[in-house]
Amino acid sequence: MATDRDDLEKRLEALKSKVAEKTRPQEIRDTGQKGAAGIGLAFRLGSEFVAGVLVGALLGWAFDRFLGTTPWGLIVFLLLGFGAGMLNMVRAANAANAERTDDEPGGR
């Protein structure tokens, strides 16, 4: 009886290690995908911020040109564009975080 139990235990151990072996490649593939998504997110955040500042500068420049308020329009709109860029970036980061917490229950 005791040998039977030992045998069963051994087989259970073997099965466990086999299962662990089978599931490991899955994890590696997951981290690989996250690396690619990370590059995507990095490009996204960078361009999001730059675009905000660019649009602010463009609006300020146009504002000054048509109303002749040089340089105040540029100064104010550049700051607002900075704010908009930050807002874009925070939104993108929040969305990415929400996605991640959806994927991994209990992990933030």
Place this chain on the structure above:
Amino acid sequence: MANDPIQQFQIVEIFSFGEIGGMEFAMTNSSVFMIAAVAVISGFLMGATRGRTLVPTRAQSVAELLYSFIANTVRSTTGTEGMKFFPFIFTLFLFVLTCNLLGMFPYFFTVTSHLVVTFALAMAVMTMVLVVGFARHGVRFLELFVPHGVPKPILPFITLIEVISFLSRPISLSLRLFGNMLAGHIVLKVFAGFVVTMGAAGVVGAVGGVLPFAMTVILTAFEFLIAGLQAFVFTVLTCVYLNDALHPHH
């Protein structure tokens, strides 16, 4: 062969249709590759799905994977309502992806490495977002720019910032794709140019030329990643903006 890293982006006129309103209207290498991309996409998808077997062939399963990949993206970002716009988004994704990948062939022209092209695509997306938003919600669509629960004194500033943030979307959408493709191809060309220059500098140079050659190989693989990734990012952001048009309340 020319060793100028910018030369690959030159627009070359193949034949001219004449002038329209004082503007030259010509077939260029860029438009040839756009047509090639459309031909490749239609040819592949039609050929792959012609058999319509229950157990898919290799080509059919690639087509099915592409379909379900984009369909899942659209569904997860915009909900089932967004599936009405699936044909547009799927077309956009395949066009950008195919243009990026066609550009990876040596001597081929990269359509998406021109800001005009990517900006036109981004403006098409934004026009659709605006039309859908106003058609669905009318003037209430403008509430997108007025967030709830903001104190009265700073509301005008926040609204202005929201408007700038909205205006920056087509810029960031087009700049990212254009910048990635342009920079990637220039870097690739520069490193490949090093191999030739060092190889011409005698035996020591030829041995040292292995280093930039290895770098070129690595960068080529990286460029393939970027080509797919940027097409995907473009698609996801289109879905996100479309979601704003469908549900304009944050």
